[in-house]
Amino acid sequence: MGPTLLHYSNVSSQNLPPPENPNFEQEQLILNPFKTTLNQGLTCGQLIVSRGFKYERHFVTTEDGYILELYRIINPYAQAARGRNLKPILVLHGGFTSCSSFMINGPGGHIKEWINGNPPHDTSKSLAFALANREFDVWLGNDRGTRYSNHTRLDPYKDHEFWNFTFIEMGKYDVPAMVDYIIEETGFEKIVYIGYSQSTIAMLTLLAKQPQFACKLDLNINVSPEAFIGDQKGISSIIQPSLLLTEIGSEYSGPVIPFIQEFVAILSILCTNDAVKPICFEINNYVFGPDREMISPDQIKELVSQVDQMSLKSVLHYMQSSKYDQIREFDYGPKKNLEVYGSEEPHKFPFEIVPIHNLVIISGLNDYLAPQVSVQKLRDILPDRPFIDHVVTWPLWSHVDILLADEAFEYMHSVIIDIVRVHGEDVQVSSEI
Template sequence: MVKFLVFIVFYVSFAHESYGLTDDEDFGSMAENNPTIDEEKIFLQLAGKTDPDEVKTCGQLIESRGFEYEVHYVTTKDGYILQNFRIINRYARESGKKLKPILLLHPLFGSCSVWMFNSPGGHIKPWINGHPPKDNSAELAFLLANLGYDVWIINVRGTSYSTNHTHLDPEDPEFWDYSFYEIGIYDVTATVEHIKKETGFETIIVIGYSQGTIQLLIQMSAIPGYDKNYDLVILITPIGFLGDKSGTVGAIPIPLFKLLFGSRNGPFPPVSGSVFAALDVLCRQPIVSPACVAILGGLLGLNPQQQNASRYGVYTGLLDRTSNKNLLHYLQFIETDHLCYFDHGEEKNYELYGSAEPPEFPFYKINPKKLVFVSGLNDQLATPINVQNLRNHLCDRVDTDHVITDPYFNHADIVLAKEAFPYLNDVVSQLIDEKMLHDEL
């Protein structure tokens, strides 16, 4: 059933149609811009909103919780202009403390909003005598901001926030000629360098979730020594292998999707604003809601007991896009069961890599003492088998290897679960606090 639903979702969407350092040109802190969400809002004017968080931009989500924000436009070495967000906690700034920067990396089909849309909570809290408050927010970005960290959130190329380029038009297929490799090498690196420049910190903490972990594994293995820029690298649902067919990937008709995604460069889905707005409206309907649960559960990995079904319109309305090439690279990743460079075919592979097959990313070059793993026993993408394969390919044990105690906690529960705080956010914030305390001693 799940395999059939996955096929239908992808079919309908198609029918609808030097390393990454910032250039000298820096667009600074400006207003946010998201024409895709603007399009969704027009669509939903006819249907009406049922939740205050529906089709809110990241800036609106931040302000609705009492925080302020900055938008930082960062230009990558290959010309993509990223629209990144920085959460401003006025109480933390008034404390006079120098706030440690933390960068959050979103998953596939997500954007900055995934770190902030779990529930209506996450509101700013006053500090007492210059000390941060206790907090139990289900949204990791707001929790960390309340605890006194300088929270930055990336929006990688191709998302509805980051569709600008120094010379390429998004209508040009060349704009979409990228995958998670370029995101890891260029987007993440450019953003890290920008944060260091803006804050004056030589090192930052970085947290990746799902595709965000792929980007970090690529960056740290392809750019030896880059981990010197990080105090801690927290990989939530770490993905370095995807060969275990017992989970979500076993439902994917790989030959068909390789044919579809390999047919042209372009965004997926091609018309994201209307597609996501339509999903928002459909998933509100009682007769359709069970199908939404089944589809999202099959695609993303959900534990129904942890879900707030009344907010499915929020989640579907804030889905985001990627490139066909990125999805094609995922399919290659599943087949090879190891992160490799993009497979262009034997002739071009020889030209680019000097071999018939694309080389694997050398995980053994990563410093595991900077790494924290957070994984789940019921994760349908970062399955226990896939995570163990990654452990086996590192040169040593990671600094901390935390397995979520709820045996049913699934892949998307990381940002959607009712109990995200006790099972994830509290764990992550305590790990960071311990690291910062240790460094101060």
């Protein structure tokens, strides 16, 4: 299936285009009478055009049959100035979110004109728009299980087999499919990868099994890296997998939230209410790490309106990993593990062979899901120092600050842009294009 190019001008909250993804129609029908900001509940396409950009929708099929939706942000000003010589960047989201999470930190991020062939000085708080207003070809990916995914033969609403996956399959199948597709579509030999949270697990587990894959990346940027997750703080630290849940996860394949559209709409409405808003804010703080100076209670309703689906098996795998600390294969129990892996315990992923020549690690000091003690374990197991190891200087920088912080550009996006500009210059366009 080829790309679809879409663009709408003069977009406002009153004349947004309809959702290009039918899964969001019901959510918006419930949410729209109560929403107080433009970004609440919008699809990735609606968010892109709300800032004046064009976009293409690309559909990528993985080796095991999952159909993943890629959004390519089109900036006519950048294309006019640089032609096809725009560095391709794949940006991949965390758990329970989708590509929309990188576009909800508003209200800025609108497309700006280039002056004398130079990109504008845009300080957008949303990573996708901060990149798209510059000399980058921005591709926003969506993993299997999100509402932006499907399958060649399985129906996510009818077939439980569709949900028989974890973040390991995302690394094994989804990441390679998206990277290879972008390389083929753009004609570049390599691209820049920016993975956040869950997508760092996907990339690191992929490279632990196939280190040669790093040759397809100019830079492998991992924000809030999660290879060791036994030292998490906050709410996550007290949630441990029970034997019952493990047994359920080994037998049942299904989504975590069966009625995702209705659930997300109602949750966002509740977090919009002045009485409930502080509760939503504090839950966010104790899950991800509190940064009350950078994130306001009003931003939480936008984040929860973009909550997306995950498989129960993936959540249970994450819980298992907190017990083992270092990410391992899924634990089915001793008997089935022996059949699947040849040992009673699931195998560890050998992060000691992950290539470091293009590895970039960006971490925060107040990240409850990727605390510094866990990041240090990753540093210690790597064969050498990462190419770049950046710790955000803001002492309260939490797990979701990249998505919601008022000064996200200063502390995160500008750092990423500088790294790509300085160290991604060896990217060359294929002569066949």
